[in-house]
Structures are given as structure tokens and as C-alpha cells.
Amino acid sequence: MESRAKILQALSKKFTDSPAPLPEVKVFPPVAGEPVDKFEFILRGIGGRTVRVNSYSEINDFIAKEYTSNARIISLVKEVSGSAITPDIDPHTFENVDLVILQPHFGVAENGAAWITSDRMGDRALPFISQHIALVITTDSILHNMHEAYDRIGNTNQPFGTFIAGPSKTADIEQSLVLGAHGPKSMTVFLLSVNR
Amino acid sequence: MKVALFVPCYVDQFYPQVAIATLELLEKLGVDVAYPESQTCCGQPMANSGFEHLTHGCNDNFVKNFSGYDYIVCPSGSCTLHVKDHLHATDEKAAASIRSKVYELVEFLTDILKVEELTSSFQYKVGLHQSCHGQRGLKISQMSELVSAPFSKTEKLLHMVKGLELIKLSRTDECCGFGGTFCVAEEAVSVKMGIDRVADHVAHGATYITGNDMSCLMHLEGILRRQQSPVKVIHIAEILNAAQ
Amino acid sequence: MEQKIYDHAVLADKFNKDASRVDWHDKTLWFIREKRDKAAWQIAEWEELRETASQVKNNVLDNLHDYLLEFEKQAQQNGVTVHWAANAEEHNRIVHAIIKEHGVSDIVKSKSMLTEECHLNEYLQQQGITVVDTDLGERIVQLAGEPPSHIVLPCIHWKKEEIGELFHQHLGTPKGNADPQFLTAAAREHLRQRFMTSRVAITGVNFAVAETGEVVVCTNEGNADLGVQLAEVHIACMGIEKIIPQRKHLGIFLRLLARSATGQPVTTYSSHFRKPRPGQAMHIVLVDNGRSERLQQESFRNALKCIRCGACMNTCPVYRRSGGHSYQYAIAGPIGSILAPGLDMKQHADLPFASTLCGSCSNVCPVKINIHEQLYEWRQVLVKSGHVSPVKKAGISGMAAVLERPGIYKFSGAVGRWFMKYIPVLVNNKLNPWYKQREMPAVPRQSFNEWYRQNRKQNGKQS
Numbered sequence: 001m002e003s004r005a006k007i008l009q010a011l012s013k014k015f016t017d018s019p020a021p022l023p024e025v026k027v028f029p030p031v032a033g034e035p036v037d038k039f040e041f042i043l044r045g046i047g048g049r050t051v052r053v054n055s056y057s058e059i060n061d062f063i064a065k066e067y068t069s070n071a072r073i074i075s076l077v078k079e080v081s082g083s084a085i086t087p088d089i090d091p092h093t094f095e096n097v098d099l100v101i102l103q104p105h106f107g108v109a110e111n112g113a114a115w116i117t118s119d120r121m122g123d124r125a126l127p128f129i130s131q132h133i134a135l136v137i138t139t140d141s142i143l144h145n146m147h148e149a150y151d152r153i154g155n156t157n158q159p160f161g162t163f164i165a166g167p168s169k170t171a172d173i174e175q176s177l178v179l180g181a182h183g184p185k186s187m188t189v190f191l192l193s194v195n196r
Numbered sequence: 197m198k199v200a201l202f203v204p205c206y207v208d209q210f211y212p213q214v215a216i217a218t219l220e221l222l223e224k225l226g227v228d229v230a231y232p233e234s235q236t237c238c239g240q241p242m243a244n245s246g247f248e249h250l251t252h253g254c255n256d257n258f259v260k261n262f263s264g265y266d267y268i269v270c271p272s273g274s275c276t277l278h279v280k281d282h283l284h285a286t287d288e289k290a291a292a293s294i295r296s297k298v299y300e301l302v303e304f305l306t307d308i309l310k311v312e313e314l315t316s317s318f319q320y321k322v323g324l325h326q327s328c329h330g331q332r333g334l335k336i337s338q339m340s341e342l343v344s345a346p347f348s349k350t351e352k353l354l355h356m357v358k359g360l361e362l363i364k365l366s367r368t369d370e371c372c373g374f375g376g377t378f379c380v381a382e383e384a385v386s387v388k389m390g391i392d393r394v395a396d397h398v399a400h401g402a403t404y405i406t407g408n409d410m411s412c413l414m415h416l417e418g419i420l421r422r423q424q425s426p427v428k429v430i431h432i433a434e435i436l437n438a439a440q
Numbered sequence: 441m442e443q444k445i446y447d448h449a450v451l452a453d454k455f456n457k458d459a460s461r462v463d464w465h466d467k468t469l470w471f472i473r474e475k476r477d478k479a480a481w482q483i484a485e486w487e488e489l490r491e492t493a494s495q496v497k498n499n500v501l502d503n504l505h506d507y508l509l510e511f512e513k514q515a516q517q518n519g520v521t522v523h524w525a526a527n528a529e530e531h532n533r534i535v536h537a538i539i540k541e542h543g544v545s546d547i548v549k550s551k552s553m554l555t556e557e558c559h560l561n562e563y564l565q566q567q568g569i570t571v572v573d574t575d576l577g578e579r580i581v582q583l584a585g586e587p588p589s590h591i592v593l594p595c596i597h598w599k600k601e602e603i604g605e606l607f608h609q610h611l612g613t614p615k616g617n618a619d620p621q622f623l624t625a626a627a628r629e630h631l632r633q634r635f636m637t638s639r640v641a642i643t644g645v646n647f648a649v650a651e652t653g654e655v656v657v658c659t660n661e662g663n664a665d666l667g668v669q670l671a672e673v674h675i676a677c678m679g680i681e682k683i684i685p686q687r688k689h690l691g692i693f694l695r696l697l698a699r700s701a702t703g704q705p706v707t708t709y710s711s712h713f714r715k716p717r718p719g720q721a722m723h724i725v726l727v728d729n730g731r732s733e734r735l736q737q738e739s740f741r742n743a744l745k746c747i748r749c750g751a752c753m754n755t756c757p758v759y760r761r762s763g764g765h766s767y768q769y770a771i772a773g774p775i776g777s778i779l780a781p782g783l784d785m786k787q788h789a790d791l792p793f794a795s796t797l798c799g800s801c802s803n804v805c806p807v808k809i810n811i812h813e814q815l816y817e818w819r820q821v822l823v824k825s826g827h828v829s830p831v832k833k834a835g836i837s838g839m840a841a842v843l844e845r846p847g848i849y850k851f852s853g854a855v856g857r858w859f860m861k862y863i864p865v866l867v868n869n870k871l872n873p874w875y876k877q878r879e880m881p882a883v884p885r886q887s888f889n890e891w892y893r894q895n896r897k898q899n900g901k902q903s
Binding site for chain 3: 203205207208209210211212213215216219231233234235236237239241242243244245246247248249250251252253254256257328329332333339340341342343344367369370371373374375376377378379380381382383384385386387388389390392414415417418419421422
């Protein structure tokens with residue numbers, strides 16, 4: 001612990017007579033238009049897919065058309081079909097999961113990201129190890145920007161949370177965009193309309 | 197209004213026509229221009245090389261020559277910026293006064309003289325090289341990095357010149373690679389930057405490359421002449437002073 | 441560290457021997473700068489965001505002591521073990537000790553510029569531990585035995601054909617296949633095996649929130665997450681300046697980071713690691729390595745605001761035309777050139793001179809670091825500390841002596857021009873780096889000063 005004391009002592013020296021105050025974080029006016037439209041536009045631009053649906057059964061139909069019955073599908077959304085997971089299972093066993101279906105808390109229009117915490121992941125590895133990922137977001141839970149996002153997150157205390165914006169990707173080889181670097185090769189967001 | 201003409205050392209030695217054009221242009225616009233004859237240099241060549249501590253004598257000479265004027269006008273953004281940011285002297289009060297009164301030619305024309313029309317004529321396709329110190333340092337024009345409304349004091353003046361056609365460039369404000377002693381210390385990169393800058397102007401059909409700084413233009417001219425290109429460089433003062 | 445043999449100018453000269461490759465490198469990076477511009481212009485409040493981010497970071501630097509303590513307390517409450525390392529060696533020892541404690545010999549690591557700065561990979565390899573970099577770009581340069589050439593785009597200097605050949609040799613892909621899609625799929629297979637078997641995962645840290653004790657790690661590939669979630673131990677390594685006060689400040693920084701870096705609206709994953717997963721151990725290593733000392737230096741302290749987006753590199757006309765390796769430091773480009781001399785002035789004395797001081801870096805920077813002004817300041821410090829060649833010193837001193845004496849200046853100007861005009865071989869030779877690829881300016885008959893005295897003074901106009 002010698003270094004701790006040493007570093008803290010070095011940092012306790014006064015650098016300035018007038019330390020910079022913490023600025024107020026302004027509330028920036030949201031961009032005009034429906035956030036859900038913007039979300040859809042942005043997410044498609046970064047390699048995601050959006051599907052507008054009116055009911056959970058439409059989601060089930062959609063998935064049934066894309067995946068054979070042999071596919072290993074895990075669903076953490078109770079209205080969407082798929083197997084559940086047993087608690088305390090070794091995450092390495094998810095290696096052969098074809099599709100995971102999750103329900104994030106909300107989406108963010110300005111960047112196409114969705115916020116999801118570990119309590120909604122089943123296992124923290126699932127959103128990353130699955131070959132494909134699908135998210136169900138209701139159209140009334142799309143926020144305008146990241147400031148609104150952190151307002152909404154507030155001081156919730158989840159062990160782990162992440163913004164996911166599209167499929168895993170890389171452009172490390174000559175700036176050619178390739179979807180499916182290490183994580184999911186595709187991301188589908190079902191935008192579930194709600195009557196307001 | 198008492199205005200002193202500050203002529204960069206390399207302009208004095210190699211491009212006297214630029215200083216002559218500046219002088220004539222200012223006089224045409226009704227300014228009474230004095231030329232302090234014992235001036236030498238702003239000290240930037242030393243300071244940018246890390247030898248600011250050796251510029252005291254040079255700075256004192258600068259202060260001696262340029263004290264007591266309402267404005268000091270210089271046909272170089274780079275030298276002007278250096279004086280504005282780094283002129284310190286034995287007589288610090290006089291130095292501070294000079295720092296607040298020194299203007300690059302274009303900004304003096306647009307901001308102080310508020311020139312709205314010119315009688316000059318220049319019937320060529322011209323590419324504008326935005327020298328970094330004038331652009332980003334003195335804010336003579338908006339830089340492409342910022343999300344802010346565009347403006348250009350230099351272009352505003354060029355648009356007043358009869359017959360002049362200003363070409364568009366692929367990269368509006370990329371550095372030419374002169375950079376003071378950088379041009380010899382980092383010869384390979386400096387030259388490559390210059391070659392690329394020249395190519396952008398040539399590709400867009402420039403007959404002349406102009407700018408607010410003869411140092412950048414000297415570097416580009418060196419490359420153009422080595423390429424035996426018909427494209428020429430010309431300081432903005434020469435264009436603005438070009439007779440009808 | 442060994443004293444380097446070549447300085448930036450020499451390596452840049454070497455890089456420029458292949459002009460078409462320089463063009464390719466320049467255009468690739470400029471393309472990213474353009475994507476950044478496009479993304480920034482989507483945000484009307486972009487400049488306000490930069491200003492706010494800058495102010496938050498200023499506040500952090502002025503209160504780092506308190507924020508670190510708050511962060512430590514929160515992290516410990518979250519069940520995380522917090523370590524403090526005064527320097528690179530201690531950081532490496534701490535990381536090694538954790539790995540040893542778990543009896544592991546193969547580990548995965550996602551991108552961390554701090555571990556590059558500390559040369560962690562080399563250290564661990566000397567201790568018999570195999571480190572696999574899991575970011576695709578980093579894996580490519582690792583296979584090639586090179587350091588990254590860019591902090592965000594580690595193998596931006598590699599062509600796809602060369603990567604195809606590298607993968608053919610190391611991963612057994614078919615010779616001649618240089619399709620990025622194919623090569624990425626091959627790397628995915630190769631690295632999946634590593635993810636599945638590694639019990640320790642190291643990550644860097646983009647932001648550490650004092651208020652919550654959580655660390656935020658941003659990737660596009662998902663490699664940090666995959667590594668951490670499949671491992672028994674997560675070690676997050678961070679410089680002490682990565683702290684931000686509150687969660688809500690992430691809103692500002694995450695809006696700026698990816699847009700500045702690559703023009704993306706946000707990275708694919710922005711993961712907030714607060715508590716270890718059940719059964720997992722989580723460690724955070726806080727590293728000083730010269731940072732507390734840097735904070736004392738008024739002129740240079742705000743370089744610590746850097747969020748490692750790489751925008752200054754993409755915009756830098758010198759970086760684009762000299763390549764990352766010419767800087768010989770983990771962080772290349774403008775920001776590296778002001779960080780490196782702070783760690784070792786002698787070793788990195790060349791870097792502050794590898795710039796034209798054009799100022800593009802300072803204006804593209806999302807946290808408004810005055811990079812080009814610091815480059816200028818470093819030049820003054822380096823020269824005063826004697827890190828300058830005697831030839832240059834003599835030359836500049838001579839120049840200063842002339843320029844402070846108007847009489848001598850006029851005389852030597854006239855003499856100089858006379859020589860250039862009548863004995864050009866004295867100037868136009870291969871020893872003159874100007875003349876190598878550029879013509880000298882044509883020599884006028886007289887200087888302006890001479891013209892003025894002849895034409896104006898005699899006409900009665902007096903200065």
C-alpha cells in the first residue's frame with residue numbers, strides 16, 4: 001500500500017488557487033421528429049435490423065420463419081418463445097446458442113443503442129457469445145439522446161449494464177466494415193408498437 | 197491613424213514585391229503607412245525551434261521599431277500570430293501594447309478598414325491556400341474541424357476582385373507542410389505535404405495559388421518549380437493590389 | 441528502455457520512400473477524419489459538448505485526489521479489489537501476481553493503451569505467460585511482432601493482402617485470400633478458442649465513475665465483454681486520470697468518443713462493469729506512472745484530459761504521412777508527442793518537433809487539449825534541458841545574433857542574396873534539405889528595405 005500513499009500524497013498538493021468547478025450538464029433540446037423513426041434510421045446505418053411489430057405473436061412468427069427447429073434459441077422475454085436458462089450454468093455452454101432474445105430497458109434515438117442490465121440478460125455472457133441477438137423494445141421506450149438515457153438510468157445499482165448498438169463489428173482490415181467480429185453477427189430489434 | 201508596416205524577414209529578402217504591394221494597397225485605401233527601417237524579424241524562427249529564450253534581443257528591437265503606432269500591419273498570418281502570442285520584451289508594457297495592435301493584412305482590411313469594395317482585377321483561376329496560423333490562430337477563416345458557421349475574411353476580399361475565379365479544393369484547410377524549421381528538419385514529410393497540397397490545387401484547375409503567408413507559398417513554389425509546373429504562387433496582397 | 445537509434449524524421453523519411461503507400465495511408469485516415477466531421481455535424485450542440493467535456497476533465501484534474509478516494513471506496517463496496525501502482529513496473533508486477541495467484545498461463549486482453557505504455561505483454565511473456573490480444577487489429581500486429589501504429593486502429597498501416605499472408609502463416613488460411621470478411625471470420629474462429637479457454641481477462645478502461653465505482657469499457661467487437669464474461673478473473677487497468685465524477689457525465693463523453701474516433705454515433709458496446717459476476721474476481725489497477733508529476737506542470741497537465749479517441753492522429757497531416765511507428769511510442773501522433781516527453785524527455789526529444797504546429801489537433805480534440813501549444817512549450821523545455829543537437833544550437837544562436845542587430849541583418853541579407861544569385865552551388869547542393877526536392881526562391885535584385893530607401897525615402901516620405 002506504499003504506492004497508494006505515495007500517489008495520494010503527490011495528488012494532495014495544491015495545483016491551483018481556483019480549482020475548476022464541475023460544470024452543469026445542460027439539457028440539450030432533442031432533435032425534432034419521432035425518436036423511434038430516428039432510432040430505426042440510425043440503427044440500420046450501423047448494421048442493425050429493425051422490424052416493426054404490433055404483437056408478440058408477430059415476433060414469434062418472424063423468428064419461426066428464420067430459424068429451424070434445431071436452432072438453439074434462448075429467450076429472456078417471457079412472451080417470446082425460446083428455451084429458458086437454468087441459474088448458475090457455466091457460461092461457456094452458451095457457445096452454441098444461435099439466437100438470444102432480450103428486452104432492454106430502452107433505446108436511444110441519437111445512436112441506435114439499447115440499454116440492458118445484467119438482471120435482464122439471464123447470464124452476462126449471453127448478449128456477447130450468442131451468434132445472433134434480438135431485442136424487443138416498445139416504441140414508447142425510445143429516448144432522444146444519451147443525456148436522457150443517463151437520467152433514466154439514474155442511480156440504479158445493477159452489477160453490469162451495457163449499451164448495445166448493432167451487431168459486433170470491426171473495420172480493422174483496411175477500414176472494410178465486417179459484421180460479426182467476436183460477438184453476434186446480426187442484431188434484430190423488434191419495435192413493438194404500443195397504443196398511446 | 198498611424199500605421200506601421202511590419203515586413204517579415206524572408207519577405208524583405210526574397211519577396212520585396214509582396215511588401216511593395218502591401219504598402220501600395222494600404223496607401224490606395226488612404227492609410228498613412230510608416231515603415232520602421234530597423235526592423236528585422238518577429239523571432240519566430242528561433243522560438244518555434246525551441247529557442248524562445250534567445251529572442252530577447254530580437255524582441256527588444258521589434259518593440260523599439262513598432263512602439264507608438266495605432267496599428268501594426270503585416271502581410272503574414274504566421275508572423276502576426278507569433279507577435280500576438282509570444283512578444284515579450286524588456287519593456288513589457290510596450291510589448292503588451294504591440295501584441296494588441298498587430299494585425300495581419302487581411303484582417304486589418306476587413307475588420308479595421310472595413311473594406312467593402314476594391315478596384316483590383318485579376319483574370320485568373322485562383323486556389324486559396326489557407327495558412328494555418330492565420331486561419332486557426334488568428335481566425336481569419338472558419339476551420340473545418342469546428343461545427344460552426346463558415347466564414348472567410350480572405351475569400352470575402354478575393355470575391356471583390358474583378359475577374360477572379362476562386363476554385364474549390366478537396367481539402368479546404370490542410371497544412372502545406374512548411375512549418376518553419378520543420379521544412380528542413382522533417383524534409384520528407386514536409387515535401388510530401390507540399391506535393392499533396394499542390395496536387396489538390398492543380399487538380400481543380402488553379403492557375404495561381406494565393407494565400408496570406410508567403411512562407412507557405414515559398415514552399416509550394418519550390419515544389420511547383422521543381423515540377424516545372426506552369427502554376428504560380430502569388431501573395432494575396434499582390435492580387436488585391438493588382439491594377440485594373 | 442534502449443536508447444533509440446533513429447529519430448522521427450529518419451523513420452518518416454523511410455516511410456516516404458513508397459509514395460503510393462503514403463498516399464494510401466493518408467487517404468485512409470483522412471476518410472476517417474471526414475466521417476468524424478459528418479458525425480459531429482449531426483449534433484447541433486457539438487461545440488458545447490466539447491466545452492462541457494473539457495470543463496469536466498479540468499475539474500477532475502483539480503480534484504483527482506478526492507475522486508480517486510471516492511472511486512476506491514465505491515469499487516471496494518462493489519466487491520472489487522483496488523490496486524495502486526506508482527509506475528509501469530509495479531503495474532506489471534501486480535497484474536502478474538494476480539495471474540499467478542490463479543495458476544494461469546494463458547490470458548486474453550482487450551485493448552488498453554495503458555498496458556501498451558507499461559509494456560505489459562513483454563513483461564508477462566518473460567514470466568512465461570501467453571497474452572493474446574483479442575482486438576482484431578491488435579491481434580494482427582501482435583502476430584506480426586509489432587506494436588500498434590494507432591490507438592484506435594492498431595493495424596491501419598497494414599494492407600489486406602499483407603494481413604492475408606500473415607494469417608496464412610499463423611492461422612493457416614488459404615494463401616492469397618485477402619478478403620476482409622473472410623479474414624475476420626478466420627480470426628473469429630481462432631480467437632473464440634482463446635475466449636473459451638482463458639480464465640483471466642484483462643481490459644483497459646475508458647471511464648471510471650467516482651460516484652459508482654464502475655468502469656466503462658467501449659469496444660466495437662465485443663472482445664472485452666466476451667473475455668470478461670467467460671473468465672474467472674477480470675483485471676481492469678487504468679491510468680488515474682480516467683476518472684469522471686458522476687454517471688451522468690458519461691452522457692457527454694459517450695456522445696463525443698466514438699464520433700470523434702471513427703464517426704460512429706457510439707461504439708457497439710459501452711459496458712458498465714460495476715460488480716464481478718457471481719464466482720468471479722474483479723481487480724482494478726490504478727496506475728500513476730508519471731501522471732501525478734505531470735499534474736504539477738502547469739503547461740502540460742491538461743494533456744491528461746485525453747480520452748484516447750485518436751481524432752488528433754487522423755487529422756494530423758504529419759501523422760498521416762509518417763505512420764504511427766515513426767513516433768516510437770505507444771501513443772503516436774500529436775497527443776503522443778506531448779505525452780511521451782513527459783515520461784522520458786531524452787528518449788522522445790524528437791517528437792515535439794514532428795509537427796508543423798498547424799493546430800488542427802487542438803480543434804478536433806473532443807476535450808479541447810491545447811496540443812499544438814504544448815508542442816511549442818515542449819520545444820522550449822527540451823532545448824533548455826539540453827536535448828538539442830549542437831549543430832542546431834549553433835545555427836539558431838547565429839540566427840538570433842543576426843536578427844537582433846538590424847545593421848548586421850541588412851548586411852548579411854545582402855551577402856546571402858548575392859551568394860544565392862551568383863554562386864548558387866553554395867546553396868543548391870544535396871546538403872541543403874530544402875533544395876533536395878524544392879527549388880530555392882528566385883533572388884530579387886534588392887530587398888524591400890533597399891527598395892524603400894531608394895524609392896520612398898528619397899521621395900520625401902519618411903518613416
